[in-house]
Each structure stands twice: as C-alpha cells, then as structure tokens.
Amino acid sequence: MNAATFIVAVIVILIIGGAAYRVFRMFTGKGSSCGCCKGDCCGCSRNINCEVREEEKK
Amino acid sequence: MITAALIGNPNSGKTTVFNKLTGSVQKTGNWPGVTVDRKEGFIRTYTKEKILIVDLPGIYSMSPYSPEEVVSRDYLIGTQSDKPDVAINIIDASNIERGLYLLTQVADLGIPMVVILNMMDVAEKSGMKVDAAKLSEALGCEVVQTVGIRNQGTEAIAEAVQRARDEHRVPSEINYGETLESCISKISPVISEGLRPELVRWVSIKLLERDPMVLADLGKEKVDAAMEIITAFEKEVGDDGIQMVATARYDAGSRIQEHCLTRVEPSESANTLSDRIDRILLNRVAGIFIFVAVMFLVYFIAVQTVGTMAVDFINDGFMQWVSQNIGIMMLNAGVDPFLHDLVISGILGGIGAIIGFLPQIFLLFLCLAVLEECGYMARVAYLMDRLFYHFGLSGRAVIPAVIGIGCSVPAIMGTRTIEDQSNRTVSVICTSFMPCSAKLPIITVIAAAFFHASAIVTLSLYLFGIVMILLSGLFLKRFPGLIGKPAPFVMELPVYHMPAVDNIVNNVTDKSWAFVKRAGTLIMLSAVIVWLLASFGTVDGKWFVYLGDNQTSGSYLAAFGNAFTWMFAPMGFGDKWELSVATLTGFMAKENLLGTLAVLLDSSADSEGFITAASLANYTTVGVAMSMLIFNLICAPCVAAIGAMRRELGTWKRTLMAIVFQCATAYGVATIFYQFWLLSTGTFSWMFVFAVIAIIVPVYVIAVPDSVGRIMSLFGKRPKEESE
Structure with a gap:
C-alpha cells in the first residue's frame, strides 16, 4: 500500500465513519439528548439541530 | 436567564416577531411528548440578561380541543419540567377582540405578562386607532406596539420582558361580573389545597367550563365538591357555566376594546x-x-x-x-x-x-x-x-x-x-x-x-x-x-x-x-x-x-435483487433487479x-x-x-416518516397496517398502470388479471354498502357496531 492509498483510505474511513455515526444517532434517538424529543425521535434530519441546541444551552 | 413564552392566535405575526427577535439563533425540533413544532431562541441583541423565547403553537383558546392547545397551556401552567418566567401575548392590532379572548385566559394564570400589539400598520389602514397606554392601564401590564414584518418596535420587547420578570408584573385580574365572580370565590377554597396559589383562580374557572383535562387531573374529591357548588349555581342562575364563562370573556374583551380603541375613516x-x-x-x-x-x-x-x-x-x-x-x-x-x-x-x-x-x-x-x-x-x-x-x-x-x-x-x-x-x-x-x-x-x-x-x-x-x-x-x-x-x-x-x-x-x-x-x-x-x-x-x-x-452482474446485490424482483413482475420490472433494489x-x-x-x-x-x-x-x-x-x-x-406515523397512530400494529395498506395500494395502482400501458402497446400479458383484481377490490369496497362487513363475515367475523 503506498502513501496515497493510505491517505485516501483514512479519508474515506473518516467520511463513511462520520456519516454512519450521524445516521446511528439519528435512528437510535441518541441525538435527542437535549430532551426535546425525550428519546422518541422521529429520525428526521432536524434531530441534528437538537444536539446543537443542547450545546448552546450548556 | 429569563424564559419567555410567546403565545397568540395564528396569523397574529408570532413567527415574524420571533424571527426578528432571535434571528439566525432560532432552532426547530420536536416538542417533548407530542409531535408539534417547537421553536426557541435567544434574543440576539439584548445583552443585559439572556432571554430565551419559546414560541408556542398559535391557538385561539386554552381549552384542550386540539393537541396544539394542550401543548401551549401545559407549558404555560408548568406541568412540564420547564416553566416560563414571562408570557409574551401577541395580539393582532386589527383584530383585538379575538386576541383578547385568549389574553383573558392567559391572564387568569397569574404569570407576569407583556402584551405585543402587532400589525399596527394593518390596524391603521383599517381605520383603527389603538391607545396602547389605555390598553396597558386596562390590562395592568406593559404593551409594546410593533410592526413585526418591518422590525419596528421589536427592540422594546426585551426591555419589557426584563421589567415584567423583575417587577413581577402580573396582569390585573379580569372581572367576569358579579355573578360569576361569586361562584369562583366559592369554588376556590375547596380546591386550593395542594395547588400553586396563582393557579387556583384559573382552575376554578376551568371547572366552570367543565375542562376535561382539569377534571381528570384534579382529583375526585375536589372535583365532586366543586361540581356540587357549580351545579347549584347553574340552577340558581338558569344558565350553564361554559356559556357564562365564554360570554364573560367576550364581554371583558369588549370592555377593554371600547376603552382603548377608536375607529377613524380608513385611508386604505x-x-x-x-x-x-x-x-x-x-x-x-x-x-x-x-x-x-x-x-x-x-x-x-x-x-x-x-x-x-x-x-x-x-x-x-x-x-x-x-x-x-x-x-x-x-x-x-x-x-x-x-x-x-x-x-x-x-x-x-x-x-x-x-x-x-x-x-x-x-x-x-x-x-x-x-x-x-x-x-x-x-x-x-x-x-x-x-x-x-x-x-x-x-x-x-x-x-x-x-x-x-x-x-x-x-x-x-x-x-x-x-x-x-x-x-x-x-x-x-x-x-x-x-x-x-x-x-x-x-x-x-x-x-x-x-x-x-x-x-x-x-x-x-x-x-x-x-x-x-x-x-x-x-x-x-x-x-x-x-x-x-x-x-x-x-x-x-x-x-x-x-x-x-x-x-x-x-x-x-x-x-x-x-x-x-x-x-x-x-x-x-x-x-x-x-x-x-x-x-x-x-x-x-x-x-x-x-x-x-x-x-454488477454476478454481484451479491444482483443475487439478492434477483431473489425477490419477481414480486414486481406485474408492475413491469420483474426482470430488472436494479429497479427492485x-x-x-x-x-x-x-x-x-x-x-x-x-x-x-x-x-x-x-x-x-x-x-x-x-x-x-x-x-x-x-x-x-x-x-x-x-x-x-x-x-x-x-x-423517518414511518417513525412519525408510529407516533401519531400510537401502536406498531396500527403503523404496520398503515404500511401494508400503502404498499398494497402502490402495488395495485402501479400494476393497473403498467398492464394498461402494455395493452396500449398491443401486448397482452396474463398478469393483466392482477390489474383486474386491483380494480375490482377497491371499487367493491367503496361502492357496495357494508362491503367490509360482508368480507369479514366470509371469515366468520363481524365488525363492531359503530356508535354515532
């Protein structure tokens, strides 16, 4: 494996991993830890805003 | 931090004022427990103290006829973990009387309040002149005049909210007339135990209105005692409490309006x-x-x-x-x-x-x-x-x-x-x-x-x-x-x-x-x-x-797709696994x-x-x-939408039935379309029979009286009688 392959592989893993993490939080309701959904999240992308609001409140 | 609840009728300009106050800081999300949009944000230009504005759904009254009204009143009376310090009641200046009906109900809660008189420009064009000072005097709380859409007057809101909280500016008690007030004063002592003092009057009035949620939450003993007083009162005056309270609210609103509103010749x-x-x-x-x-x-x-x-x-x-x-x-x-x-x-x-x-x-x-x-x-x-x-x-x-x-x-x-x-x-x-x-x-x-x-x-x-x-x-x-x-x-x-x-x-x-x-x-x-x-x-x-x-041919996905793509044959893509996948x-x-x-x-x-x-x-x-x-x-x-359906339908069983209905409908309609399209090209397929079934079933159910009952009786079941 050359350096370029390694770098691209790391980038791809980070991108895919990050997306997978976001999707996981979207569907497990963990993203609703701010309390606005109380874990009963509908899974829509607006859930991501809930995390932002939680950080703001802190 | 001050938390202020923004409440008002739909179309009173709440969202516009909210956006002007909070700007890009406002976020949307799901309301706890129910699926109604909730917005909250901080007033961006006010630096003395942080003020969080919570935008409640637009409502006409605090009676629980719809989930939105329940959400708003629950938040205002503080049955949830967070409770507002101040209520910002926004009224359309060109329709004060309707806004005052809701305001009298919010005023009964005994929360510090600020009144925003919005759409002043529309009121002026309609030939209405509102004296904000007289309105403030009649209500006993501060009134801020705004034209939300032009961001006029919104800067005064933050100061008014701060004063309302610091000085505990609760609106004056609305007088519902001697008769009603006497009944309210009799009900209050029998229900006050265990209730927050500022809620006693509100609960008394709600009992007169036979509010189902208050009746359910209060406790049998208190409800029975209160209803005894109310029944005797209604018999004495020859009218029912619901009607009397509604009339009294409108009368109070009319009195306030007469005090502060003058009509002139409309310019436009x-x-x-x-x-x-x-x-x-x-x-x-x-x-x-x-x-x-x-x-x-x-x-x-x-x-x-x-x-x-x-x-x-x-x-x-x-x-x-x-x-x-x-x-x-x-x-x-x-x-x-x-x-x-x-x-x-x-x-x-x-x-x-x-x-x-x-x-x-x-x-x-x-x-x-x-x-x-x-x-x-x-x-x-x-x-x-x-x-x-x-x-x-x-x-x-x-x-x-x-x-x-x-x-x-x-x-x-x-x-x-x-x-x-x-x-x-x-x-x-x-x-x-x-x-x-x-x-x-x-x-x-x-x-x-x-x-x-x-x-x-x-x-x-x-x-x-x-x-x-x-x-x-x-x-x-x-x-x-x-x-x-x-x-x-x-x-x-x-x-x-x-x-x-x-x-x-x-x-x-x-x-x-x-x-x-x-x-x-x-x-x-x-x-x-x-x-x-x-x-x-x-x-x-x-x-x-x-x-x-x-x-892609020979891939795992192709194998998977080919395994079930036959199901889509009546719709025309039984041999196209890519479309199925x-x-x-x-x-x-x-x-x-x-x-x-x-x-x-x-x-x-x-x-x-x-x-x-x-x-x-x-x-x-x-x-x-x-x-x-x-x-x-x-x-x-x-x-995501299935998740929303689950929340509205209540159970997974009903959600699954909804999904089955949607998929069956889609299957039927797509089959009808494809088979008739095929026929139009001069090709007849034996799968046309699926299209015929897909047409006959819904037509039978819709056109034949008690069609569902007849179908269920074939399986030895009978639908429950519907009560009107």
Whole structure:
C-alpha cells in the first residue's frame, strides 16, 4: 500500500465513519439528548439541530 | 436567564416577531411528548440578561380541543419540567377582540405578562386607532406596539420582558361580573389545597367550563365538591357555566376594546383589498384552476426552467469537474483501483446524483415559502375543503397534504390539528401519497428521460397524489374504526401581505441545509453500501472477490435483487433487479432511489457514474419507469416518516397496517398502470388479471354498502357496531 492509498483510505474511513455515526444517532434517538424529543425521535434530519441546541444551552 | 413564552392566535405575526427577535439563533425540533413544532431562541441583541423565547403553537383558546392547545397551556401552567418566567401575548392590532379572548385566559394564570400589539400598520389602514397606554392601564401590564414584518418596535420587547420578570408584573385580574365572580370565590377554597396559589383562580374557572383535562387531573374529591357548588349555581342562575364563562370573556374583551380603541375613516383597507382578491382566488370554479396554474408555475420555475439550468450546471459542470479531477489525482498518485472506484462511483456517484438537485429543491421550497408567507396557502386549504368533504375527509387534511410537498414528516405531524381520531388516522395514512421533495429528483430524471415538459409531468404527479389521497380516504372510511363524518372546517384566512424576507430565508435555508445534510450522511452511506454489495461477488468458489467498477452482474446485490424482483413482475420490472433494489433502498430515504440507480446503472454518457436521463431511457421503457415511479410515490414512506406515523397512530400494529395498506395500494395502482400501458402497446400479458383484481377490490369496497362487513363475515367475523 503506498502513501496515497493510505491517505485516501483514512479519508474515506473518516467520511463513511462520520456519516454512519450521524445516521446511528439519528435512528437510535441518541441525538435527542437535549430532551426535546425525550428519546422518541422521529429520525428526521432536524434531530441534528437538537444536539446543537443542547450545546448552546450548556 | 429569563424564559419567555410567546403565545397568540395564528396569523397574529408570532413567527415574524420571533424571527426578528432571535434571528439566525432560532432552532426547530420536536416538542417533548407530542409531535408539534417547537421553536426557541435567544434574543440576539439584548445583552443585559439572556432571554430565551419559546414560541408556542398559535391557538385561539386554552381549552384542550386540539393537541396544539394542550401543548401551549401545559407549558404555560408548568406541568412540564420547564416553566416560563414571562408570557409574551401577541395580539393582532386589527383584530383585538379575538386576541383578547385568549389574553383573558392567559391572564387568569397569574404569570407576569407583556402584551405585543402587532400589525399596527394593518390596524391603521383599517381605520383603527389603538391607545396602547389605555390598553396597558386596562390590562395592568406593559404593551409594546410593533410592526413585526418591518422590525419596528421589536427592540422594546426585551426591555419589557426584563421589567415584567423583575417587577413581577402580573396582569390585573379580569372581572367576569358579579355573578360569576361569586361562584369562583366559592369554588376556590375547596380546591386550593395542594395547588400553586396563582393557579387556583384559573382552575376554578376551568371547572366552570367543565375542562376535561382539569377534571381528570384534579382529583375526585375536589372535583365532586366543586361540581356540587357549580351545579347549584347553574340552577340558581338558569344558565350553564361554559356559556357564562365564554360570554364573560367576550364581554371583558369588549370592555377593554371600547376603552382603548377608536375607529377613524380608513385611508386604505387591507381587509378590503384581500376581500377583492379572494373574490377571484376563492371562486368555486376559477379558484381550483388558478391553484393548478399557480402550482404549474411553481414547478415550471423550480423543475423545468431555472431549476434545470442550475441542476445541469452542477451535475454536468461542477460535479463532473470535481469527479474528473479527483479521479485523475488518484490515478496519478497510484491509489489502489478499488479505493479509486469506491470514491468515484460509490461516494461521489451516489451523493453527486442527489446533491445536484439542490437547486430544484431550493427553488421549490422558495416558491412554497413565498406562497405560504403571502397568505395564499391558507386559501388552498379553504378551496380544497369542499372537494375533500365529498370524499369523507376534513378540509384540515388539506394542510398536511400541502406541507407534504416539502416533507412527509412535518406533514404527518400536522395531522394533529385534526380533532377527530378517525379522520386523523386516515390523514396520517394518506398524507405521504403527496410526492415530497425527496421524490423530486427521481421524478425529474424520469420526466427528463421520457418527456420534454417536465413541469407538466411533475404537476400531474402532484395532482395524482391529491387524487390518491381522496380515493384512499373514500376506501379507508369503509373500515370499522375509521368510519365517521368529517368535522366542519373553520379557519381564519390571513390578510394578504408581502412575504417577510427573513421568514422565507430562514425557512428555505433550514430545509435546504437539511437536504444537504441528509445527502451527506444517509444517502452517501446507502450509496456506499449499495456500491460495495454491487461490486463484490463469489467467483470460482472464492468469496468477496472484487468484480471491478460497473460490473454488477454476478454481484451479491444482483443475487439478492434477483431473489425477490419477481414480486414486481406485474408492475413491469420483474426482470430488472436494479429497479427492485433501488425501490428497497428508497425505504431508508426516497432520495436513495436515484442514488442507488446512479451507482448501479452504468452511465454510458459519462464514466464518472452520474446517472443521466439518457442512460435511464436506454435502460428501460417509459411504461416500466413510470410504473416504478408510481409505486415509489405512493408506497410506504421513508423510515423517518414511518417513525412519525408510529407516533401519531400510537401502536406498531396500527403503523404496520398503515404500511401494508400503502404498499398494497402502490402495488395495485402501479400494476393497473403498467398492464394498461402494455395493452396500449398491443401486448397482452396474463398478469393483466392482477390489474383486474386491483380494480375490482377497491371499487367493491367503496361502492357496495357494508362491503367490509360482508368480507369479514366470509371469515366468520363481524365488525363492531359503530356508535354515532
């Protein structure tokens, strides 16, 4: 494996991993830890805003 | 920190004032426990102390007739963990009396209050002069005059809220007349134990109104004691408490209005101009045609002309450039071919197929936001009410259908405005038949592949969605538990006004950004998984052999797709596993349809994997493509919308039944379409029998009285008697 392959592989893993993490939080309701959904999240992308609001409140 | 609840009637300018106060800081999310939009944000320009504004749903009263009213009152009386320090009651200055009805109820709660008298410009044009000082004197709290849409007066709100909290400026007790006040004073002592002192009066009045939630929450002993007093009182005066309280509130509102309002000769009446416009736009016949023309214009701009130009620029220009250059860089650097293909065909291919449609999505949302802001969308609900009523649906079901053009999730949530449970259930099930923005890319590609006038095709499909809602409503209303007449639809039509640019910008930016985030997460992930499964297979007994880019036959995904694609045979794509797999991935998110097809179909026009309309046209026929499109338009929605359905329907059993109904309907309609299309080309298939069954069953259920009962009796069951 050359350096370029390694770098691209790391980038791809980070991108895919990050997306997978976001999707996981979207569907497990963990993203609703701010309390606005109380874990009963509908899974829509607006859930991501809930995390932002939680950080703001802190 | 001060928490202030923003409350007021719908169309009083709450959202506009909220946006002016909070600017880009405001966020949206789900309200705890119920699915009603909640907005909160900090007042951005006030630095003395942090003030959090919580925007409550627009309501006309605090009586629990709809979930929105329950949400607002629960928050104000503090049954949830957070409770406001101040209530900001916003009133439309051109309609003070209606606003005062709600205000008297909020005043009974004993919370410090600030009154915002909004739309002062409309009031002046209508010939009304409001003396804010006299209003403040009558109410016992501070009054701030604003023209929210022009951001006039909003800076004084923060100061007023601070003073209200610091000085505990609770509004003066509203006097409901000697008779009622005597009854209230008798009820209060028997219920006060265990209640917060500021709530005693409010609860006493609610008992007089026979408020079901208060009766349920208070405790049998207190309720019995209070009802004994109330029954004796009603017998003595010869009237009922509900009527008396409502009359007293209106009388109090009238007294306050007389004290502070004078009428002068109107310079120009905004109401009169709206009335003149409505004579045309709300005409029984012309109104519908005008609505169709307006929606055609929306799609002409968003899909066919401006939208297509922008999409072509992104897809054929920008994304091609990005993909080519990244591909060349990786090749020159000697990156492993597998990684190269994953990045170009998997990640960029999948995500690029969707992100290119951002301009169309943006323009669609922009047009819809303008129509909503200027007040036209409210008229659409009124126009459709008559039509919906004939099909057994409430006019309120129109509102979720209109919202569904953007996204099914808030549309399904919007069904909570429908009070009747059976009507609400039908609406929840049928709302997702409206093509949402996520389905727009696949509609556009198919329209471009096989038709030239994509705006007409898009409009036709949206009208098709409305037809499906009506027919499904007719069908579902035959089933036990869903039978019931639609409730009369009463709504307030807002005066036409120029759209507030801030509201539109916030609205459109929020939704467009949500689209981009979804593309960069869920869609991209799905595209990568599809590409991996489509690129690996078993060769000569060896597992997980990389087949190479665009070599999908023999892959695990092909094997999986071929295993179940036969089910789609009556719809025309029983031999096209790519379409079947794309349909399956569409359950995660409808954008996946196009993303999956972009990964699976070899786009001969460009090797970077972006699906083009031409490649789709080469791959299949118009009949098959339209059949697939129809199936995906009306089958079960994405998992996010299914989650919203679950919350509204209450149980997984009912949700599953809804999904089965949606998929069965989609299967039937797509089969009917394809088989008749096949017949039109001179080909007759034995599968035409499926189309015949798909026609006979719903016609029988709709046309024959007690059809469901007859079917159930064949299985030895009888539906429960419906009580009127």
